[in-house]
Amino acid sequence: MARISLILILFMNTDATAQSTFVPNYDENKVVNYSLPDLGDIVGEKINNVSQWEKAKGKWLQIYASEMYGIFPSKKISVTSKLLVQKPILNGKAEMNVWEVSLAGKLKVHLIGFIPLGTPVKAALLGLNFCGINTVFMDADIPVSSKYVICNESPFFNNHIANNKAVGTQEDKWQIEKVINAGYASFSVACADFEEDFPDGYKEGVRTILANDLKVNPKDWSAMSAWAWGLSKMLDVIKTLPELKNTKMILHGHSRMGKASLWAAANDTRFDAVIAIQSGEGGAALLRRNFGEGIEPITTRFPHWFLPDFAKYAGNESTLPFDQHILLSLIAPRPLFVSSALDDQWADPKGEFLSAKEAGVAYQLYRKKGITEVNMPDTEVLVGKNVNYYIRKGKHEVNALDWDYFLKFIPKVVSGDF
Ligand code: GCU
Numbered sequence: 001m002a003r004i005s006l007i008l009i010l011f012m013n014t015d016a017t018a019q020s021t022f023v024p025n026y027d028e029n030k031v032v033n034y035s036l037p038d039l040g041d042i043v044g045e046k047i048n049n050v051s052q053w054e055k056a057k058g059k060w061l062q063i064y065a066s067e068m069y070g071i072f073p074s075k076k077i078s079v080t081s082k083l084l085v086q087k088p089i090l091n092g093k094a095e096m097n098v099w100e101v102s103l104a105g106k107l108k109v110h111l112i113g114f115i116p117l118g119t120p121v122k123a124a125l126l127g128l129n130f131c132g133i134n135t136v137f138m139d140a141d142i143p144v145s146s147k148y149v150i151c152n153e154s155p156f157f158n159n160h161i162a163n164n165k166a167v168g169t170q171e172d173k174w175q176i177e178k179v180i181n182a183g184y185a186s187f188s189v190a191c192a193d194f195e196e197d198f199p200d201g202y203k204e205g206v207r208t209i210l211a212n213d214l215k216v217n218p219k220d221w222s223a224m225s226a227w228a229w230g231l232s233k234m235l236d237v238i239k240t241l242p243e244l245k246n247t248k249m250i251l252h253g254h255s256r257m258g259k260a261s262l263w264a265a266a267n268d269t270r271f272d273a274v275i276a277i278q279s280g281e282g283g284a285a286l287l288r289r290n291f292g293e294g295i296e297p298i299t300t301r302f303p304h305w306f307l308p309d310f311a312k313y314a315g316n317e318s319t320l321p322f323d324q325h326i327l328l329s330l331i332a333p334r335p336l337f338v339s340s341a342l343d344d345q346w347a348d349p350k351g352e353f354l355s356a357k358e359a360g361v362a363y364q365l366y367r368k369k370g371i372t373e374v375n376m377p378d379t380e381v382l383v384g385k386n387v388n389y390y391i392r393k394g395k396h397e398v399n400a401l402d403w404d405y406f407l408k409f410i411p412k413v414v415s416g417d418f
Pocket residue numbers: 012254255256257278279280281293298346
């Protein structure tokens with residue numbers, strides 16, 4: 001097992017910034033006993049109703065901000081946009097738009113949006129992409145990112161910088177045509193536009209460039225918060241589009257972007273639902289379970305994702321004031337979909353399931369049902385009501401099958417009929 005684990009961690013470390021000597025546990029029998037914090041721990045009382053919970057929520061957000069993700073800035077800044085590209089795509093079924101969005105007149109980001117034509121838009125999706133907006137769809141008119149991106153496969157990227165060949169390379173993850181056919185709009189922005197994903201990335205990202213405008217010291221937030229906050233700013237732009245004013249806004253994110261999506265939705269209640277895909281450690285998975293990735297490897301390899309001080313909980317998980325079921329609870333009563341993949345044990349699918357199930361306690365306060373199943377479901381069986389969970393066979397990725405399941409969830413978000 002140790003050898004397999006070592007191979008695994010070396011494999012997972014391809015985009016690492018520092019090596020960790022941590023040996024992950026993949027044996028359920030070796031998971032330590034733990035007890036989870038209660039919703040009311042933060043206010044020192046049992047939470048029995050929504051008004052008590054709404055008060056406790058603010059305190060939980062503060063403690064997440066001071067212990068883990070850092071500040072999610074609340075100061076308003078100017079957000080303006082200029083349309084760079086607008087054209088029909090998919091034989092006229094949709095319109096593709098690319099905006100240059102200016103944050104406080106100082107930082108420019110690119111937002112891409114695919115909007116169904118000739119039919120009212122039923123809902124809109126927004127997600128961060130890993131490698132630039134031109135990777136999500138095959139169209140040569142989409143501007144190519146000049147930022148350091150997470151992808152690095154030759155010949156599409158050189159030293160983490162995309163070239164023209166990168167166009168459409170992440171199409172499978174986004175399934176734009178499937179989403180358009182179902183009547184939904186889809187928006188995407190590159191995480192690198194807010195902060196490039198390496199420890200010094202913050203120096204040229206929102207944390208530094210907008211420090212004075214947001215009145216937040218760059219060291220008081222993290223890349224995860226920068227990405228999450230960036231999603232909120234994109235929502236400001238989307239909300240100005242007349243055809244989308246009253247549609248439900250659904251966040252989705254894979255892996256590190258899933259972590260950022262959960263944190264964004266916890267802070268910004270304008271997001272009506274969240275789909276967190278294999279978000280794992282620092283996302284939906286319980287931190288107290290010593291299974292797969294832990295706080296030690298994530299904070300060693302990606303020190304910029306969280307506040308530096310979060311590393312003190314490595315090996316001391318029981319002293320954490322929260323666990324990730326609280327993060328999921330902060331999304332209640334809005335619909336939540338947690339999704340896992342069987343071969344993605346690094347993300348601890350069971351820890352994701354247990355966390356989603358436990359979040360049901362917060363949903364019950366609003367008379368909404370979470371997950372009633374006691375055990376993890378079989379692969380490809382969708383469980384839960386307002387909190388959905390599903391695991392499929394296969395690896396850490398987003399694919400067409402995942403989207404089939406997300407497209408079962410979205411109509412319920414729209415109708416409210418869970
Ligand atoms: C690494 C990291 C995970 C993260 C993943 C990803 O594997 O350890 O925490 O979710 O990258 O973002 O793809």
